Amino acid sequence: MSAVVPGPGSGRTGVRRRVLPGFGPALGFTLTYLSLLVLIPLAGVFLRATGMSGAAFLEAVSNTRAIAAYKLTFGAAAAAAAINAVFGLLVAWVLVRYPFPGRRVVDAMVDLPFAMPTAVAGLALTAVYAGNGWLGQYLVPLGVPVVFTPLGVTLALTFIGLPFVVRTVQPVLQDLELEVEEAAASLGASRFQTFVRITLPGVLPALVTGFTLAFARALGEYGSVVFISGNLPFKTEITTLLIMTKLEQYDYAGATAIASVMLVVSFVLLLAINALQAWARRRGNAPLQATV
Amino acid sequence: MNTRPAVADPLWVRLLLTGTALLFLACFLVVPLAAVFAQAFENGWRAYLAALDTPDTKAAVLLTMTVAVLAVPMNTAFGVAAAWAIARFHFPGKRTLITLIDLPFAVSPVVSGLVFVLLFGAQGLFGEWLIERGYKIIFALPGLVLATLFVTVPFVARELIPLMEAQGADEEEAALSLGASAFSMFWRVTLPKIRWGLLYGVILLNARAIGEFGAVSVVSGHIRGQTNTIPLHVEILYNEYNFSAAFAVASVLTLLAVLTLILKSLVAWRLRES
Numbered sequence: 313m314s315a316v317v318p319g320p321g322s323g324r325t326g327v328r329r330r331v332l333p334g335f336g337p338a339l340g341f342t343l344t345y346l347s348l349l350v351l352i353p354l355a356g357v358f359l360r361a362t363g364m365s366g367a368a369f370l371e372a373v374s375n376t377r378a379i380a381a382y383k384l385t386f387g388a389a390a391a392a393a394a395i396n397a398v399f400g401l402l403v404a405w406v407l408v409r410y411p412f413p414g415r416r417v418v419d420a421m422v423d424l425p426f427a428m429p430t431a432v433a434g435l436a437l438t439a440v441y442a443g444n445g446w447l448g449q450y451l452v453p454l455g456v457p458v459v460f461t462p463l464g465v466t467l468a469l470t471f472i473g474l475p476f477v478v479r480t481v482q483p484v485l486q487d488l489e490l491e492v493e494e495a496a497a498s499l500g501a502s503r504f505q506t507f508v509r510i511t512l513p514g515v516l517p518a519l520v521t522g523f524t525l526a527f528a529r530a531l532g533e534y535g536s537v538v539f540i541s542g543n544l545p546f547k548t549e550i551t552t553l554l555i556m557t558k559l560e561q562y563d564y565a566g567a568t569a570i571a572s573v574m575l576v577v578s579f580v581l582l583l584a585i586n587a588l589q590a591w592a593r594r595r596g597n598a599p600l601q602a603t604v
Numbered sequence: 605m606n607t608r609p610a611v612a613d614p615l616w617v618r619l620l621l622t623g624t625a626l627l628f629l630a631c632f633l634v635v636p637l638a639a640v641f642a643q644a645f646e647n648g649w650r651a652y653l654a655a656l657d658t659p660d661t662k663a664a665v666l667l668t669m670t671v672a673v674l675a676v677p678m679n680t681a682f683g684v685a686a687a688w689a690i691a692r693f694h695f696p697g698k699r700t701l702i703t704l705i706d707l708p709f710a711v712s713p714v715v716s717g718l719v720f721v722l723l724f725g726a727q728g729l730f731g732e733w734l735i736e737r738g739y740k741i742i743f744a745l746p747g748l749v750l751a752t753l754f755v756t757v758p759f760v761a762r763e764l765i766p767l768m769e770a771q772g773a774d775e776e777e778a779a780l781s782l783g784a785s786a787f788s789m790f791w792r793v794t795l796p797k798i799r800w801g802l803l804y805g806v807i808l809l810n811a812r813a814i815g816e817f818g819a820v821s822v823v824s825g826h827i828r829g830q831t832n833t834i835p836l837h838v839e840i841l842y843n844e845y846n847f848s849a850a851f852a853v854a855s856v857l858t859l860l861a862v863l864t865l866i867l868k869s870l871v872a873w874r875l876r877e878s
Contacts, residue, residue: 332773333786338689342701345682349753350708353719356729360722399628406625410618418626420869424633426808427861427868429815431835432854435842436636439643439851446635471632493611503613532712535817535835539842552714552818559718559822564727571715582710586703 354575361572364565372569377545378554384462385551389530392469397523400477401515407478408485422479425472430535437468438539460542465550468536473526480522484515484592517592524588528581532574640858643851655849656856663829664837664853670745671820671833672813675752680806683760688794690761691768692776702765708757716754717822720747743825748833751819756812763805764798767875771797800875807871811864815857 361369372378406412407419425433441448441458451458458464488511496506534552541548549557551574558567613621645652655661686705690698708716723729724741734741741747775797779789795802817835824831832840834857841850 332692332776332780333789334688335693335695338685339693339695342682342686342689345685346701346704346757349750350757351704353723353754354707354711356722357715357719399625402621403625403629406622409613410622412622416869418629420865421629421633423865423868424637424861427811427815427864429817429835429857429861431817431838432640432815432857432861433636435838435850435854436640436858439639440636446639447631471636474632490611497611503611503617506611528710532710532715533818534712534714534821552712555714555718556822559721562727564722564725567718568722571712571718574712574715578710578712578715582703582707585710 357568357572357575360564360568364569368565369569372566373573377549378551378570380546381549381551381554384465384548385531388462388465388469388550389527389533391466392473392530393523393527395466395470396473396477396526397519400474400522400526401481401519404478404481404485408482423475425474430472430533431539433471434468434536434539437464437471437536441467441540459540460544460548462548464540464542465537465548468540469530469533472533472536473530476526476529477519477522480518480525481515484518485511488514517588517595521585521588521592524581524585528578528585531577531581637858637862640851640855643847644855646848646851651848652852652855655846655852658849660829660832661837661853664832664834667745667748667831668814668833671748671752672810674749675756675813676806676810679753679756679809680760680802682757683764683805683809684802686761687764687768687798691765692773705758705761708754713755713816713818714822717751717819719754720750720823742823743827743831745831747823748820748831751823752813752816755816755819756809759809759812760802760805763801763808767798767801800871800878804868804871804875807864807867811861814860 364372403422407415407422438445438459440446441451441464443449443452443457443459448458456463458467492510493506496510497503501509532552533550534556537550538553541550541553543549543553543557551570555567555570555574558564558570644655686701689695690702721728721742724734724747725731726735726742728742741750775793776789779793780786784792815835816833817839820833821836821839824833824836826832826836826840828840834853838850838853838857841847841853
C-alpha cells in the first residue's frame with residue numbers, strides 16, 4: 313500500500329517502481345459499497361423467486377394479463393427505439409454537418425429527457441397530447457387518439473429514449489473522415505450513394521448501440537408512462553405498472569416473479585450493450601458512453 | 605461552414621433535413637416544456653404562488669433536499685473511490701466490475717425500489733427483526749435514501765473512469781516522488797485534475813436524485829407531509845385533479861432540469877478546454 317518511492321537525489325532514478333497509494337482501501341470500499349447497496353439486494357429478488365413453487369411462479373409470470381403487459385412493453389419499447397434510431401440519426405447528422413443559428417442551444421436541449429424528472433415529462437406529454445391539448449386537438453379529430461392508448465405509451469418511451477441515439481452517433485459522425493466521402497464522390501457516387509455505402513456503415517455500430525440503450529431504458533420505464541397510458545389492464549398496462557399494482561395489493565410473490573423476469577432481460581441487454589461497444593471499439597469508432 | 609464542395613449537400617436537402625429534425629425536437633421537447641409552464645400559470649401568478657405555498661409542498665421540498673443531501677455525497681465518494689481503483693491500477697475482473705457499476709442503469713426503477721421492500725418491508729427478509737426493534741426503513745426516510753442511492757450509483761464513476769484513464773498518473777507519481785503524502789497528493793494533484801469531470805457527474809447525480817420517481821414511489825408509502833418527495837407530491841396533486849397545483853410544483857422541477865442542462869453545458873465546455 314505504502315508507495316515505494318525513491319526520494320529525490322537518492323540516485324536510484326533507474327528504478328521505476330512507483331506504486332500509487334490507496335488501491336486496497338479504494339477497491340475494498342468500492343466492492344463493499346456495491347455489494348451492500350446493489351448486488352446483495354438484487355440477489356434477494358432471485359432468492360425470493362426461488363422460494364415460490366414452480367407452478368405459482370409460472371402462473372405469475374405467464375398469466376394472460378402479464379403476457380399482455382410484456383407484449384405492450386416490448387412492442388412499444390421497440391417501436392420507440394426504432395423511431396429514435398431514425399430521428400436520432402437525423403438530429404445527430406444535422407447537428408454535426410449543418411451549421412445553423414442556435415445549434416448549441418438545440419444540442420444542449422437534446423439532453424432534456426435525461427434532466428427532466430420522468431413524472432414531469434409524463435404530465436407534460438399528457439397535457440400536450442390530450443384531446444384538448446396543444447397537439448392532441450389536431451390529432452384526435454384525425455382519428456389518432458394518443459392519451460390512454462398504446463400510441464401514448466410509445467410516445468412517452470420515445471421521449472425518454474431520445475438522447476441515447478443522438479449521443480452515441482454524434483461523436484462517431486464527428487470523427488468520420490470527410491476524405492472518404494470525397495473519394496466516393498470523385499469516383500462518381502451520388503451523395504445518397506455515399507451516405508448509404510460509406511457513412512451509414514461507419515455509424516452502424518453506434519446506431520445499434522444507441523438503439524439498444526434506448527430499448528433497454530424503455531423496458532424499465534415507469535414515471536413518464538403512467539400518466540399518459542391510463543393503466544388499463546390488457547390494453548395500456550406496462551410491465552413495471554403491473555409490478556407496482558401487485559405491490560399495492562400486497563402480492564409480493566407475484567411482483568417478485570415478474571421483476572425477476574425483467575431483471576434477467578436487463579442483464580442480457582447489459583451484456584449485449586457491452587458486446588456492441590466492444591464491436592464499435594474494434595471498428596475504431598467507439599461511441600462515448602452515453603447512458604445517463 | 606462546409607467548404608468542401610464534393611461533400612456539400614444541396615440547399616434544399618439541408619433545409620429539409622434541418623427542418624425535419626427541428627420539428628421532431630420541437631414536438632417532443634419544446635412543446636411539452638412550454639406546456640408545463642402554460643398549465644402552471646393557467647390561473648395566474650397568484651394561484652401559482654398559492655399552490656407552491658402549502659405545508660405539503662414545503663414538506664416535500666424539505667424531504668427531497670434531505671434525500672439529495674444524504675445521497676449525493678455518498679455516491680460521489682463511491683464514484684471517486686471506484687474510479688481511483690479502476691483507472692489507476694490493474695487487477696483481474698476489472699471489466700466485470702465496470703459492468704457491475706453500470707448495473708443500476710439497466711435495472712428498472714420500479715425493481716430498484718422493490719429490492720428494498722423485499723429486504724426491509726413488513727414481509728421482507730429483515731422485516732420482523734426491524735419491527736421488533738421499532739426501526740422503520742420502508743415508508744420512511746432510510747428507504748427513500750436507499751432507493752435513491754441505488755438508482756444513482758453509476759453517475760460519478762462513469763464520468764471519472766474514462767477521464768482518469770485518459771489523464772494518466774504522471775502528476776501523481778511526480779508529487780509522490782517529491783515527497784507528498786497520499787493525502788496531499790489527492791487534494792492538491794488529483795482533485796484539481798478531475799474537478800470538472802467530477803462536477804459534471806455530481807450535477808447529473810443530483811438531478812436524478814431530486815427527480816427520481818419510480819424507485820422512491822415503491823418505498824415511499826405516499827404519506828402526505830411525511831414521505832412524499834417533490835415528484836411524488838406532483839403525482840398526488842394530479843391524481844386529485846388539482847391540475848394547476850400539480851403543474852405549478854412540476855414547473856419548479858422543470859426549472860431545475862433546465863438549470864441542470866445549462867450548468868452541464870458550461871461544465872462540459874470547461875472539460876473540453878482543460
